[in-house]
């Protein structure tokens with residue numbers, strides 16, 4: 236996948252005045268379409284109460300709409316302030332199963348310095364699906380979204 240192309244498309248949409256929720260949904264669509272091995276792609280947003288809340292996603296519906304900091308792969312990323320690239324989720328004790336078919340998972344933080352806005356979460360039915368530079372490309376999209384969060388917050392306009 237090419238994170239720079241996705242970022243350019245998102246920035247163009249933002250300049251055209253696309254509302255923030257639509258930009259988030261568009262980013263999920265573009266990332267999901269980028270690789271055939273991405274079987275579930277979504278954004279969890281971090282709220283001030285310390286809960287991750289599921290935003291736009293593509294793939295099977297999940298019970299894990301709210302995830303606390305420290306819970307599962309998603310909550311661990313926030314707690315440890317670092318991305319999670321899990322080659323085989325069956326080896327984890329704290330994994331929150333979204334689908335029994337999922338074998339590997341990538342969580343990339345959307346952050347501006349110390350401020351974590353949320354994360355891009357991708358599941359694959361393939362083992363170790365997120366090697367070969369994929370994490371770096373998803374990080375480009377996450378950094379792009381972080382800048383869009385900052386721009387939204389600085390204008391004082393709501394989501």
Ligand code: SME
Pocket residue numbers: 275297299302306307308309310329330331332333334340356358
């Ligand atoms: N597997 C995640 C939960 C989210 S679903 O994959 C969509 C976790 O362990 O946090």
